[in-house]
Amino acid sequence: MTDQSRTDQAERDAETPQAESAGTNEFAADTRRLFVLKEGDAFIVADANGDITGQGDGLFYNDTRLLSQWKLLLGGKPASLLSSDVSRDNTFFTAHSTNHPLPPLGDSSTPTGVIHVERKRFLWDARLFERIRLTSYGGGAKCVPLTIRYAADFRDMFEVRGQKRPGRGTLSGRTIGKSGIELRYLGLDGKSRSVAMSFSHRPTTIDAESAGFNAEIAEHRPWELYIEVGTLPARPGPESYRRAAARARLSLRRRRQRGAGLHASGRLFQAWLDKSKADLAMLTSDLSTGPYPYAGIPWFSTPFGRDAIITSLQTLWIDPGLARGVLAYLAKNQAHETSTFRDSEPGKIMHETRKGEMAETNELPFGKYYGGVDTTPLFVMLAGAFARRTGDMAAINELWPALEAATGWMESNIEQHGNGFLCYSRGEQSGLVNQGWKDSHDAISHADGSMPEGPIALVEVQGYACQAFQSMAGLAKMRGDISSARDWMKKASTLATAVEERFWMEEEAFYALALDGHGNPCRVRASNAGHLLFTELPREERGRAVSAQLLSRSFNSGWGLRTLAPEAPRFNPMSYHNGSVWPHDIALCAAGMARYGERDGVISLMGQMFECAAFAGMRLPELFCGFARESGEAPIAYPVACLPQAWAAGSVFMMLQACLGLSIDIGRRTIVLNQPRLPEGIEGLRVSRLVIATQEVDLHFRRSGHLVTVVIERQAGTGKAVHIEVVY
Numbered sequence: 001m002t003d004q005s006r007t008d009q010a011e012r013d014a015e016t017p018q019a020e021s022a023g024t025n026e027f028a029a030d031t032r033r034l035f036v037l038k039e040g041d042a043f044i045v046a047d048a049n050g051d052i053t054g055q056g057d058g059l060f061y062n063d064t065r066l067l068s069q070w071k072l073l074l075g076g077k078p079a080s081l082l083s084s085d086v087s088r089d090n091t092f093f094t095a096h097s098t099n100h101p102l103p104p105l106g107d108s109s110t111p112t113g114v115i116h117v118e119r120k121r122f123l124w125d126a127r128l129f130e131r132i133r134l135t136s137y138g139g140g141a142k143c144v145p146l147t148i149r150y151a152a153d154f155r156d157m158f159e160v161r162g163q164k165r166p167g168r169g170t171l172s173g174r175t176i177g178k179s180g181i182e183l184r185y186l187g188l189d190g191k192s193r194s195v196a197m198s199f200s201h202r203p204t205t206i207d208a209e210s211a212g213f214n215a216e217i218a219e220h221r222p223w224e225l226y227i228e229v230g231t232l233p234a235r236p237g238p239e240s241y242r243r244a245a246a247r248a249r250l251s252l253r254r255r256r257q258r259g260a261g262l263h264a265s266g267r268l269f270q271a272w273l274d275k276s277k278a279d280l281a282m283l284t285s286d287l288s289t290g291p292y293p294y295a296g297i298p299w300f301s302t303p304f305g306r307d308a309i310i311t312s313l314q315t316l317w318i319d320p321g322l323a324r325g326v327l328a329y330l331a332k333n334q335a336h337e338t339s340t341f342r343d344s345e346p347g348k349i350m351h352e353t354r355k356g357e358m359a360e361t362n363e364l365p366f367g368k369y370y371g372g373v374d375t376t377p378l379f380v381m382l383a384g385a386f387a388r389r390t391g392d393m394a395a396i397n398e399l400w401p402a403l404e405a406a407t408g409w410m411e412s413n414i415e416q417h418g419n420g421f422l423c424y425s426r427g428e429q430s431g432l433v434n435q436g437w438k439d440s441h442d443a444i445s446h447a448d449g450s451m452p453e454g455p456i457a458l459v460e461v462q463g464y465a466c467q468a469f470q471s472m473a474g475l476a477k478m479r480g481d482i483s484s485a486r487d488w489m490k491k492a493s494t495l496a497t498a499v500e501e502r503f504w505m506e507e508e509a510f511y512a513l514a515l516d517g518h519g520n521p522c523r524v525r526a527s528n529a530g531h532l533l534f535t536e537l538p539r540e541e542r543g544r545a546v547s548a549q550l551l552s553r554s555f556n557s558g559w560g561l562r563t564l565a566p567e568a569p570r571f572n573p574m575s576y577h578n579g580s581v582w583p584h585d586i587a588l589c590a591a592g593m594a595r596y597g598e599r600d601g602v603i604s605l606m607g608q609m610f611e612c613a614a615f616a617g618m619r620l621p622e623l624f625c626g627f628a629r630e631s632g633e634a635p636i637a638y639p640v641a642c643l644p645q646a647w648a649a650g651s652v653f654m655m656l657q658a659c660l661g662l663s664i665d666i667g668r669r670t671i672v673l674n675q676p677r678l679p680e681g682i683e684g685l686r687v688s689r690l691v692i693a694t695q696e697v698d699l700h701f702r703r704s705g706h707l708v709t710v711v712i713e714r715q716a717g718t719g720k721a722v723h724i725e726v727v728y
Contacts, residue, residue: 035086035093036297036644038282039123039248041355045298046070048084050095050119050130054151056160056298056640059128059195059229063302063356065160066195067229069151072119072132074144075102079117088274089256090282091249095119102144114138115217124248127230129241134224136217144215146225151209152195154185156356158364161299165363178202180233181211189360196233200226255281258291259319261688262656266681268618272610275618276652279644280315289332290325293650296622296642305330305350305375306437307647309382310584314650316382316389317657317664318690323386324395330379331402335370340427343371343435347409349379351435364430371432372439373424376406377464381535384471387478391666391693396475407472410465411491417455419519420498422465425454436461437585438528438563442570443577444514447523449569452516459511460528462499463535466492496537509545511538525565527555527585533592543596550589551601558629560586560608573626573636580638583609583620584647587654594658599677606655607680613652620648660685660701660708661727669693669719673726676701676708686713694719 033048034057044067045057052058052070059067072079079097086093099115114137121130136142159165169187180198187193197211205212217223226236234240256277264270283301284293294300295307308330312323333353335344342365343351351372359367383403387396396403410422417423424435433441436458446452469492476485503511503521511529512521529546532538538546549555554565557573560581564571573579586609590602613620615634622645625636642648661674669692678685678701687699695717701710710724 033084034643035084037086037090037093037121037123038294038297038301039251040126040285041301042123042126042128043297043301044093044121044123044128046093048095049078049081049097050084050093050121051078054153058160060157060298060301061126061231063157063354063359064193065155065157066152066193066231067128067150068153068155069149070229071149072117073147073149074099074115074117076145076147080112088278089249089252090278091122091245091252093121099144111138115142115144122245122248124244124251125230127228127234127244129236129244130227130229131241132225132227133222134215134217135222136219138219140219142215142217142219144217144223146213146215147210148197148199148213148227149210150181150197152183152185154187154193154195154357156358157299157354158356158358158366163358163364165358169357174208176206176208177233181206181208182233183208187357187360189357191357191360193357194231196230198228198234198236200224200236200238252278252281255284255286255291258321259315260317260690261686262318262653263686263688264679264682265684268614269610269679269682271618272613272652275613276620276649279619279649280311280646283644283646283649284322287325287329289328291322292325292329293322293646296645296648299640299642300645302352302354303329303350304352306372306378309375309378310588311646311650312382313385314584314587314647314654316385317662318653318687320386320390320392320691323382323389324392327379327383327386327395327399330375331399333368334402334405341365341430342367342369343427343431344368345370345409345412347376347405347407347412349376349406351375351432365428369431371424371426371435373422373435373458374437374461374464376409377422377461377468379403380406380410380468380471381464384467384474387471387475388666389664393478397479400475400479403472403475407468407488410468414465414495417457419457419515420495421457421502421515422461423455423457423517425456425517436528438526438577440576440578442575444522445524445568445570446516446520447568452514452520452522454517456517457515458528459499459503459513460531460535462495462503463532463537466495466499466537467535469495499532499537500539500542504542509542510549511542511546524568525549525554526568527561527563527589530561530585530589530592533596534588535592536595538596540596543592544598547593547596547598547601550593551598551604556605557581557626558608559612559624559635560605561589562626574638576623576638579626580623581626581635582623582648583612583651584645587647587651587658590655591658594661597675599659599661599675602655602658603677603680606652606659609651609655610679616643619644620651621645622648664692665725666693669695669722671697671699671722671724673710673724675728676710676726678703678708692722693717695722697722699724 042061044059054068058065082096084095097117116135118133172184172186175182182196184194203211215223228234228236295304308326333350335348348370354366469488473485473488513524513526514522564579571579622642685701698714
């Protein structure tokens with residue numbers, strides 16, 4: 001077997017594409033299927049043929065689209081697609097196709113269906129590697145005219161999303177070589193950006209728009225073209241391709257293997273777990289501060305504060321290392337100055353960062369933007385949860401100045417607004433109008449549909465702030481600072497009392513969405529109240545009342561919880577935040593309901609999310625439409641949802657933890673299971689390599705009649721042994 005054959009066989013053995021069409025949105029409203037790959041700060045979005053057409057797709061690097069067109073033609077026509085997919089581990093995209101009738105280049109034309117075209121690509125080290133392999137099955141040698149059409153518009157990500165600009169930079173030149181071409185752009189930020197396309201075969205023709213090849217194919221002996229696309233020219237070939245492919249695959253494998261393993265008895269449920277973990281591995285970049293999950297592809301492939309924190313909370317029980325990396329990065333990028341343009345104030349935690357031209361020129365404030373009112377308390381919440389999960393006080397001590405600064409910003413904000421609550425209002429018109437997780441311009445409204453005047457106090461943010469104060473109290477106590485612990489607990493208690501008094505709507509038996517700048521409640525029933533349950537702020541009877549309403553037909557579409565109840569004037573199941581369904585929102589609500597004793601509803605919601613995943617290649621999108629479930633029909637897609645999205649991928653792990661009722665008491669080295677349940681149809685679940693302090697344990701959950709039993713199958717490590725405590 002040749003080296004090339006060994007490489008190809010290894011790829012087939014290890015990375016055979018799934019039957020579930022991983023990487024596509026099967027219930028998309030748009031019939032154009034899109035496939036994505038990501039590595040570091042580079043990602044590619046292309047259609048099922050592997051082509052880029054410039055319709056929101058492309059090869060992107062550092063928030064700039066390098067390739068706006070990338071098309072393969074045989075005899076001037078696209079090949080006829082047979083199948084395409086992304087490998088299980090998200091390393092490779094592969095498309096199989098065949099030829100239409102080809103015009104004669106010699107004595108006769110080539111009939112349809114005799115040339116097999118395999119197009120395989122991956123990303124590594126900010127470069128696109130692509131191999132085009134042509135194999136003839138048509139009797140005798142063939143000469144196939146092959147063309148690669150390309151274009152580079154160097155558009156900023158915000159331009160690709162539709163943002164209009166008063167001006168832009170210029171295409172500053174091109175260099176056409178014997179085996180490739182380099183295109184350059186000079187931006188308004190004074191930075192030069194370039195893309196170089198390099199080919200392993202010398203083209204017969206090459207210009208600014210295309211490269212042509214005459215592929216001489218012997219029967220049953222493949223002809224191969226290797227291509228590399230990056231910011232600098234290269235010398236592509238089989239050796240370079242194999243070496244980079246091995247590194248890309250190994251990098252993703254290492255990221256997938258972080259944290260505990262989950263092994264369910266159901267094959268499709270296992271596929272959901274595996275795909276979710278593979279998506280998180282692909283979206284996670286290894287930064288100097290540790291692993292960090294980028295929010296989603298295509299629009300949010302960059303560090304976001306809120307998204308990364310919630311993703312870390314979702315996966316904390318199986319992989320606390322992700323939380324450690326997120327906390328370190330956000331602490332490093334904490335605000336130290338006041339800027340109305342960036343909505344920054346000392347102590348605030350970053351909302352978003354961008355590297356594109358529009359951020360560099362300050363056309364938009366998102367180079368490093370702090371317009372998220374919830375990110376700062378969530379940061380403190382995550383630190384507290386991380387300490388409770390790991391007992392790693394060395395990490396907390398390192399983060400302590402950032403935690404104190406973050407808490408100081410919260411205290412200052414509450415004092416500044418004088419209403420006792422954590423509030424937001426944007427500093428300038430270029431900033432976000434709304435600064436909670438529902439940040440679209442119309443996401444917060446009064447019961448009559450009117451927009452509230454700021455500053456606005458969101459209900460869930462008060463819960464985050466309350467839990468942040470409680471977390472600081474717990475951490476201070478662990479550090480021996482009893483006085484500060486007492487002060488922060490008092491602040492938490494005062495805030496919780498104020499929320500119960502001001503946000504509770506007795507007639508609706510629900511919490512108001514927000515308070516406006518005049519202290520008037522936005523008497524709207526929204527899923528935000530489910531996040532309040534997650535923080536355990538509501539008193540017991542109110543938490544159960546909210547749970548019951550969230551599970552009612554008003555909120556529950558049959559495909560999960562809507563973000564807004566249908567009686568609201570702004571309800572629209574096709575909107576971004578006003579009636580759509582978001583998996584991460586459902587996961588937080590489910591985790592909150594579980595904390596108030598709700599079990600059947602949590603199991604039901606997990607089943608609905610599983611069915612949604614099954615319709616979408618076992619990959620949940622960022623969101624989908626909130627139409628009611630109809631018999632025999634699939635969920636209805638939101639057409640420009642990110643897919644994959646980190647906190648959508650992480651949702652399965654938070655919902656599974658809620659089903660199991662699992663928490664970890666690190667001080668007692670005890671795994672606590674409160675009324676454990678398994679998802680519907682799952683008879684057994686193994687959790688392997690779960691790290692508890694200095695021990696590593698394997699757990700086995702089994703369904704036994706109406707109960708779920710659990711045993712420790714393996715335990716290895718030093719120090720005190722781990723125990724299980726089950727509450728039925």
